[in-house]
Amino acid sequence: MDGRQQAGVALFMRGWRAAAHIPKVAFEHPVSVINTLFRAPDQIIQPHQFWDGEPGKGEVKTTCLWTRGLPKLVPTTPDEPGRIQACWLMGPSEERATDRSRTYTGIAAAFAEQWAGRSETYEKRLQAASCNSPSEKQAATCNSEVVAV
Numbered sequence: 001m002d003g004r005q006q007a008g009v010a011l012f013m014r015g016w017r018a019a020a021h022i023p024k025v026a027f028e029h030p031v032s033v034i035n036t037l038f039r040a041p042d043q044i045i046q047p048h049q050f051w052d053g054e055p056g057k058g059e060v061k062t063t064c065l066w067t068r069g070l071p072k073l074v075p076t077t078p079d080e081p082g083r084i085q086a087c088w089l090m091g092p093s094e095e096r097a098t099d100r101s102r103t104y105t106g107i108a109a110a111f112a113e114q115w116a117g118r119s120e121t122y123e124k125r126l127q128a129a130s131c132n133s134p135s136e137k138q139a140a141t142c143n144s145e146v147v148a149v
Contacts (some may be wrong), residue, residue: 003034013038016066024069028116030102031062042067048083049075052108059086063107073110 001009012027012034034115035041041064048058050073065073083084139145 009034009037026070027066029064041065043072047104048080050110051077051080052106056081059084059106075112075142076110
């Protein structure tokens, strides 16, 4: 482990410990040595699962979530077909590290909608997701109402 990794792990661990008294916490980080040195993440997500860009252009960047007191995120675009590894395809530049470290807006929106309060959009997406594989109780609701997302 080099000095940058050590510093990153130390920062992550200081943050996690400092947030010990906070009932609802989420830490987001790409797959890294933290998974081995700390513990497995509570959820692993991909940007294409929460895609808000051009359809069919969903990107891949495996992102780990360590949470406390929060439910797992429900994918908002589970059927997005695109799988572009944009982070890996970026050419060298001074902004490359900053661009690679950005949180995708669809993921940030899911954090806000699902963890900070259920918006109308989230409720429609949740209902649409349940209609894709409805239980017997949900089947009547799904069949009687068109869900537009």
